[in-house]
Amino acid sequence: MNIASKSSFVLHQRHLLGIEGLSRDEIVGLLDLAEEFVDLNRQIEKKRASLRGRTLINLFFEVSTRTQASFELAGKRLGADVMNMAVGSSSIRKGETLVDTAVTLNAMHPDLIVVRHHASGACALLAQKVDCSVINAGDGSHEHPTQALLDALTIRRNKERIEGLLVVICGDILHSRVARSNILLLNALGARVRVVAPSTLLPAGIERFGVEVARDMREGLADADIIMMLRLQRERMNGSFVPSTQEYFHYFGLDSKKLAYAKPDALVMHPGPMNRGVEIDSIVADGAQSLIREQVEMGVAVRMAVLEALSRNLPNQ
Amino acid sequence: MPSEQRPILLANARILDPSRDFDLNGDLLIVGGTVREARRGIGAAGVPDGTEIIDCRGKIVAPGLVDFRAFVGEPGEGHRETLASASQAAAAGGVTTIVCQPDTNPPIDDPATVDFVLRRARDTAIVHVQPMAALTKRLEGQEMTEIGLLKAAGAVAFTNGAHSVTNAQVMRRVLTYSRDFDALVVHHVEDPDLVGEGVMNDGEFAARLGLVGVPTAAEAIMLERDLRLVGLTRGRYHAASVTCRESLELLRRAKDAGLAVSAAASINHVSLNENDIGAYRTFFKLAPPLRAEDDRLALVEAVASGLVDVVMSDHNPQDVETKRLPFMEAAHGAIGLETMLSAGLRLVHSESLSWLALLNAMSTRPAELLGLAGGTLRAGAPADIIVIDPDIAWVVDPADLKSKCKNTPFDEARLDGRVIRTIVAGRTVYEYV
Numbered sequence: 001m002n003i004a005s006k007s008s009f010v011l012h013q014r015h016l017l018g019i020e021g022l023s024r025d026e027i028v029g030l031l032d033l034a035e036e037f038v039d040l041n042r043q044i045e046k047k048r049a050s051l052r053g054r055t056l057i058n059l060f061f062e063v064s065t066r067t068q069a070s071f072e073l074a075g076k077r078l079g080a081d082v083m084n085m086a087v088g089s090s091s092i093r094k095g096e097t098l099v100d101t102a103v104t105l106n107a108m109h110p111d112l113i114v115v116r117h118h119a120s121g122a123c124a125l126l127a128q129k130v131d132c133s134v135i136n137a138g139d140g141s142h143e144h145p146t147q148a149l150l151d152a153l154t155i156r157r158n159k160e161r162i163e164g165l166l167v168v169i170c171g172d173i174l175h176s177r178v179a180r181s182n183i184l185l186l187n188a189l190g191a192r193v194r195v196v197a198p199s200t201l202l203p204a205g206i207e208r209f210g211v212e213v214a215r216d217m218r219e220g221l222a223d224a225d226i227i228m229m230l231r232l233q234r235e236r237m238n239g240s241f242v243p244s245t246q247e248y249f250h251y252f253g254l255d256s257k258k259l260a261y262a263k264p265d266a267l268v269m270h271p272g273p274m275n276r277g278v279e280i281d282s283i284v285a286d287g288a289q290s291l292i293r294e295q296v297e298m299g300v301a302v303r304m305a306v307l308e309a310l311s312r313n314l315p316n317q
Numbered sequence: 318m319p320s321e322q323r324p325i326l327l328a329n330a331r332i333l334d335p336s337r338d339f340d341l342n343g344d345l346l347i348v349g350g351t352v353r354e355a356r357r358g359i360g361a362a363g364v365p366d367g368t369e370i371i372d373c374r375g376k377i378v379a380p381g382l383v384d385f386r387a388f389v390g391e392p393g394e395g396h397r398e399t400l401a402s403a404s405q406a407a408a409a410g411g412v413t414t415i416v417c418q419p420d421t422n423p424p425i426d427d428p429a430t431v432d433f434v435l436r437r438a439r440d441t442a443i444v445h446v447q448p449m450a451a452l453t454k455r456l457e458g459q460e461m462t463e464i465g466l467l468k469a470a471g472a473v474a475f476t477n478g479a480h481s482v483t484n485a486q487v488m489r490r491v492l493t494y495s496r497d498f499d500a501l502v503v504h505h506v507e508d509p510d511l512v513g514e515g516v517m518n519d520g521e522f523a524a525r526l527g528l529v530g531v532p533t534a535a536e537a538i539m540l541e542r543d544l545r546l547v548g549l550t551r552g553r554y555h556a557a558s559v560t561c562r563e564s565l566e567l568l569r570r571a572k573d574a575g576l577a578v579s580a581a582a583s584i585n586h587v588s589l590n591e592n593d594i595g596a597y598r599t600f601f602k603l604a605p606p607l608r609a610e611d612d613r614l615a616l617v618e619a620v621a622s623g624l625v626d627v628v629m630s631d632h633n634p635q636d637v638e639t640k641r642l643p644f645m646e647a648a649h650g651a652i653g654l655e656t657m658l659s660a661g662l663r664l665v666h667s668e669s670l671s672w673l674a675l676l677n678a679m680s681t682r683p684a685e686l687l688g689l690a691g692g693t694l695r696a697g698a699p700a701d702i703i704v705i706d707p708d709i710a711w712v713v714d715p716a717d718l719k720s721k722c723k724n725t726p727f728d729e730a731r732l733d734g735r736v737i738r739t740i741v742a743g744r745t746v747y748e749y750v
Contacts, residue, residue, distance in 0.1 A: 198494055198497050199493045199494060199496055199497050199550075200490050200493045200494045215497045216497070238460060239453070239454055239459065239460020239461050239462075240460065240461075240490065241490065241494075242461075242494070243454075243460070243461050243462055243463040243464060243465075243466075243494075244463050246463065246466070247463040247464075247465050247466050250465065250466060251465055
C-alpha cells in the first residue's frame with residue numbers, strides 16, 4: 001500500500017486554476033509524476049496512502065461523467081475521502097450563491113475541492129473564499145487544466161516529445177476551455193499549434209494566442225503530427241454558429257479522407273464525449289491512429305499527479 | 318447541340334463592352350457558343366464556312382444583361398411566373414441571365430431545391446438561370462442555411478429575398494460564416510418595424526393621399542447596421558435595393574473604408590418617383606417604395622459614378638387579384654425583365670447615363686459580383702449577346718408582354734430603343750419582328 005514515490009515534485013501553489021501561471025518546469029514535473037501513476041494504475045494494487053486523512057470534494061455544477069469519475073478514482077487511489085456533491089439536488093438549486101456554497105463547504109474543512117462550473121472565472125472566485133486547494137475541472141470557456149495535462153501526457157508517451165510537434169486543434173475553439181488550456185500548455189512546451197474552424201467558431205484575436213489559424217481542413221491539417229478534435233455542442237450546430245451537422249461534418253468532420261491531409265503517422269485525440277458523425281467519423285475515432293481511449297487512462301494518472309503535487313504543499317498540521 | 322450550331326457574325330455594329338471600356342464600330346464573331354473575336358473588319362472573308370452573317374448597321378452589340386434580382390414563382394407559385402415564362406420575358410428584354418430569388422414555396426434553402434431549380438431551368442428556360450439561396454432557414458431570419466453546401470450546389474449568392482434579417486447577431490454570424498466560403502450576402506435593407514403598415518414614401522404626397530409612409534430612415538438604419546457588421550466581420554455584402562440619397566452617403570463611406578460592399582438600385586427607382594403613383598396606381602406600389610425626385614436623381618448619379626454597382630429589374634409578378642385592390646391592400650412589386658433595358662435607355666437618351674455606364678450596371682458588374690462568366694465580350698467569353706436598336710420607338714402593351722403577370726409600371730409608356738436580338742450561348746433565342 002505504501003510504494004514510495006520516485007518523484008518528489010511539489011506544486012508550490014495552493015490551487016490549480018489553469019495552465020496559465022504554470023511554468024514549463026512545473027508542467028514537466030506534473031507529467032513526470034503522472035508517469036509513475038500510469039504504471040501504478042496498471043497494477044492490481046492501485047492504492048497509495050499519500051492523501052490518507054485528506055478530504056476531497058468533487059463540486060460539479062455541470063454534468064460530467066469522465067472528469068468527475070476520473071477525479072473520484074484519483075482521490076480514492078491516493079487514499080483520500082472523496083465526496084461527490086450532486087449539485088442537482090443540493091441547495092444551489094434552491095438559489096444559494098456560489099460564494100455561500102464555498103463558505104459552507106469550507107466550514108467542513110475539506111483539503112481539496114475540484115470544481116466544474118459553467119461560468120468562466122467561477123473557480124477563481126471560489127478559490128478566494130476557501131482555505132483549501134481548489135482544482136479547476138473546467139470553468140465556462142476559460143480553462144480545463146487537467147485535460148491539457150492529460151493530453152500532453154498522451155502525446156509525450158506516443159511521440160516521445162512535445163517540442164517541435166505540430167498540434168492542430170479543430171472545431172469549436174470559441175467556446176472551448178480545452179482549446180485554451182491546450183494552447184497555453186503546448187506553447188509552453190514548445191509545440192507548434194494551429195487551430196482550424198469556421199470563422200464563427202474562432203474567438204476574436206485568436207491569432208495573438210500564438211497559434212496559426214486555418215479555416216479549412218486541407219490547409220489546416222497539412223503536416224499535422226497531432227489532431228485534436230473538439231466537441232461541438234448540440235445547441236450550436238443547427239444554424240446559430242454552423243448551419244447543420246451535415247454541413248459541419250462535410251467541411252470540418254474528421255473522416256479518413258481529411259485525416260489523409262495530415263502526416264501519415266498523425267495521431268487523433270478528442271476530449272470526449274464525441275459526437276460521432278458530427279466532428280469525427282467512427283472509423284477515425286476507433287481507428288489505429290486514435291488515442292482517444294488512452295486519453296481517458298492518462299486522465300486518472302494526471303489527476304492523481306495534480307492531487308499529489310498540490311497536497312504535498314498543503315500544511316500538515 | 319453546340320457542334321451543329323452555325324457561327325454568327327454580327328457585322329458593322331457599334332460594339333460596346335463595359336468590361337474593358339470598349340466602344341468600337343466593327344464585327345463580332347461567335348463560334349461554338351463563345352465569342353471568337355470583336356474587331357474592325359473581320360468581314361465576310363474572315364469567317365468560317367456556313368457563318369450566319371447579320372448586318373447590324375446602326376445597331377448596338379453588347380453583352381447580354383445579367384439581372385441581379387428577379388422573383389420567379391418556381392417552385393410553388395407557377396401561376397405568377399414559371400422559369401419558362403420568366404425566361405421568355407427575359408429574352409425579349411435582353412436579359413441573358415436571370416438571378417432568381419429564394420422566396421418561393423418552399424423557399425430555396427437547401428441544396429436539393431437549388432438542384433431542382435437548376436434542372437428545371439435547364440429543361441424549360443431559354444436563358445441562363447442562376448439561383449440565389451436563402452440566407453436563413455425558411456427565410457425566418459434565425460438560423461443560417463448550409464451556405465457551403467448550397468454554394469457547392471450552385472447558389473450564386475445568399476439572401477432572404479424581400480425579407481430583412483432583423484436580428485443583428487444572426488446577421489453578424491452569417492456574414493462571418495459566409496466569408497469562409499467567399500459567399501456574397503445580399504440583403505434587403507428595410508427595417509420592418511419602421512416600414513410597419515407603410516405603403517409608399519413618407520412625406521407630403523403620402524399625407525395628401527392618406528397613405529401610411531415609409532421613411533428613408535427605414536432603409537438607412539438597416540444599411541448602416543449592415544455596413545458596421547461588414548466592418549466587424551469582413552464579409553462580402555450587397556445591398557439588394559437602395560432608393561435614397563442617405564443610403565448613398567453610407568455606401569460611399571463603406572467603400573472608401575475598403576469594405577467589400579456593393580449595392581443595386583432597381584430600374585423602377587432610377588426611372589420613376591413617388592409622384593408616378595398618381596391616383597393610387599397599384600402597379601407603382603413597390604417595396605422599398607418609390608422615393609422623391611431628388612432621391613431618384615441621386616441614384617442615377619450614383620449609377621453613373623459606379624457608387625451604385627448594379628441596376629436590376631426587381632421583377633416581381635403579381636396577378637390581378639393581388640393588384641386590383643385598394644392601394645393599402647394591394648401587393649408590392651412590378652414586373653421588369655422585358656422593360657428594364659428600354660427604361661434604362663431613357664436615361665441614356667437624356668444623357669444622364671452613358672451607354673457604357675448603363676450596360677456596366679446591368680451586365681458587367683452584376684456578372685463580376687456573382688462570379689459569372691458573362692457580362693463581357695472578350696474572346697472566349699460565353700456568347701450571351703444582345704443586339705439593340707437604339708431608335709425603335711415602341712409603346713408597352715401589356716398584351717404583348719411574355720410575363721405571366723402584367724403588373725408593369727410602364728403600362729402604355731412610350732419607350733425609345735429596344736433589344737432586337739438576344740443570343741444565349743451562341744444561339745438566337747429572341748428576335749424582334
